[in-house]
Amino acid sequence: MQGSSESQPQGNGRRKVKTGCKTCKARRVKCDESRPACRRCVSTGRVCNGYGIWGGGDNKSPVQCSQALSIHRTPVPETQRGLTSDELMSFDWFREKTTKKLAGLFTSDFWETLVFQASVQEPAVRHAVVALSAAHRSDFSHGPSAIAARGPNAEQFMLQNYNKAISYLRSASTSENAPDIRVILITCMIFVTLEYLRGHYTSGSSHLQYGIQLLSELSPHRSDSKTLPQMSRNHTTQATDFAHNALIDSYAQLTIQSAMFGIFPSHMCVTTHDQRICAQPYNFKSIIEARQPLDDLLHKVKCLKEDFHAAIETGSTIDHTAALATQAFIQQDLFAWRQAYDRLVASLQPIINLRDLAGSIIIRVYYEMASVMAGVSLSETEMAFDAYTDNFTAIIAGFHELSRAWSLSNVQTPDPKPDMESGNFHDRGFTIESGYIPPAYYTAMKCRIPQLRRQAIHALRLMPRREGIWNGILLADVLDEVVGIEEGRPRPGDPNPASRDPASGGTENQVFMTSVNESSRISDVKVLLSDTTDETQRDTYIGYKKMMLHGNWATCKQKIERRAAVT
Incomplete structure (x- = not known):
């Protein structure tokens, strides 16, 4: 937020303050805009009435928070006060389905415990949960306009509860008892998740940035x-x-x-x-x-x-x-982490629970990705990635291991709801936690061994889902475009033999070519997302740098041609 600004003097000789907390604006004094309570109010013993939607704080230290929200793992309540029958139905959906999906492969104290604790006491959290649940229930149908498909009132219901949550925060911020800063942070995280689920990435990122500042x-x-x-x-x-x-x-x-x-x-x-x-x-x-x-x-x-x-x-x-010393320390820490991880896995063998098994594989895949990122962090050439083929191969092997684990569980485990309770990483849907998409995307983008990068793209298409801001199907299309730019031939998404599943074995020499030459490689690829609500109407572009003649780099922009239905 920009510093406080003031307009021309008023009739009483004092300037009208345009920004700052409500208390400072009412007093027409300059506010330092600290959060949750500005220092000017705190130092003078006044109550800071906060900043707009998010309210503010009182004259207490910002770490003075509700003791009820500090109790470790209090029981999850079974009922919610003040909800209509439709809202209660939506809350039940959240408790039974949404919260398990959002947590992903790993247990989450936030989604599985803290949200429920806060919703008992705070109407802002309750209605934010209902809004998120309504959006998730609509997304569950996997259609391009899922909310509208559930009826004309479905989106209105979601927006009503979204606005109710904001209204409760506003009303609380204008009262003497400003909302607990942790309640604001919980509500803010729910809003971030809701906006990402709806595809409103700019709004979601704005909420996230504000939450970080407040946190x-x-x-x-x-x-x-x-x-x-x-x-x-x-x-x-x-x-x-x-x-x-x-x-x-x-x-x-x-x-x-x-x-x-x-x-x-x-x-x-x-x-x-x-x-x-x-x-x-x-x-x-x-x-x-x-x-x-x-x-x-x-x-x-x-x-x-x-x-x-x-x-x-x-x-x-x-x-x-x-810089080199920092890089070396990070790499030493990564080595120490891997040793400790190997000891942990050895102590847990055999890992029977599918969620734990999938989680252990995923974090190993992230370790391989982190090792590559650390190794090339100070490099100025895309050729540096060629030294990490073994790491990229390990990432692809991790995906195959995940696939085998899930296939085996389908045969051996008669779980009626594996997508919710057993950590099904294959199901099509939305989760706020990161899973296999970032390392698959990174592998296909930075590994120039055609067979490996095609397997990574294939993994995104086999298990299409969204993880926060990461859309697997969309990014597979982005990677098709990148491969086409770098390899200078029909893209893998086009009907040609090179686009066959690499795991099934291919015979095309171009699939097994050793690498892409330096002059053909692009760098600094940025996916430029649209905030249009309907994904079928969105245009996605990529920005990137490409080496031109005489070694000069040019900044380019290109529209992504969608080749698959958005899930």
Whole structure:
């Protein structure tokens, strides 16, 4: 948000304040716009009445939060107060289906516990949940206009509850008892998820960025460095600070997901551990515990890469020694993480639960991707990726392992609802958590071995789904375009022998060609998404850099031709 601005003097000689908290604007004084409560109000003992929809805080420290939301794993309530019969039906759908889908392959304290705790006490959370559930129920039909397909009142019902949630936050922010900052953060996360589910990526990212700024007020550890995430878990009081840690975990997942897609600044990402504390030695007791430090390492890699390349583009002085040292520390941490992960998997053998098995495979795939990203973070050429064919091969092997695990479970496990309760990564639908899409996309984009990149694209088409902002089918079409640009022949989506399933064996020499030459490779590919509600009406473009004659780089933009029905 920009600093406070003032207009021309009024009749009483004082300027009219246009921005800032409601208290400062009413007093016509300049506001420093700190959140949730501005410092001017706090220092003078006044109540800060906040900022618009999101309210603000009182004159208490921002870490003074509801004790009820800090109790670790209180029982999930069975009923909700103040809901109509339709709203209660939608809430029940959320409890039975939506929350299990949104959590993905890993358990989620936010979606499986904290949301329900908050919804008992807070009408804003209750109605945000109902709105999200209504949108998810419509998305469940997998049609291009799913909400409209369920009747003329379906979208209206969703929007009514969305607006109710906003109204409750507004009304609370104007009262003497401003809403708990954690309630605002919970509602904000639900709004982010709802907007991503609807395909409103700009709105969702705006909510997310605001949530990150607000969350920083709660964090016990903050970093002013552009190359380190801003906040961390509260490990010193974990048993009594369940809500804070659940919020940190959920926001950490979503920010790295968005940063990897290229629409969110890496330095705003959340880390689950204090970056000032050495992470080694790692010792994991569960799959989810192993995932958290790996996400932190991905944050570090993204920050290092973007900071280094931003310095190159702006002509700033680069401390190569410091950059290389940071890269080496990250790679050492990755090596230590893998050793601890191998010990964990060995201690858990055999892993019978499909959700745990799929989760263990996915985080191993993410480790391979993180290893490549760390290794090339300081490189200025696309040729650097050729040294990591073994890592890309391991990523593809992980997808085959996932497929075999699921196929075996279909035969051996008579589970009537595997898509919801057993971690079915094959089902077509939406989840807010990241799964196989980012590493599959990264492999197809950066590995120039045609057979491997085609298997990655094939994996996206075999198991089409959306993970937050990542749309598997759309990205498969994007990758078809990239392959066509780089390899200079009909794209894999076109009817030609090279587009056959690589896993079934191909005979075309071009599928087994060794690599793509340097001059044909493109870099800095950005997917430019549209915010149109109906996916069938959206135009998607990619921006990228391509080497031209005489070694000059040109910035290009190209429309993506859709080759498959959007799921």
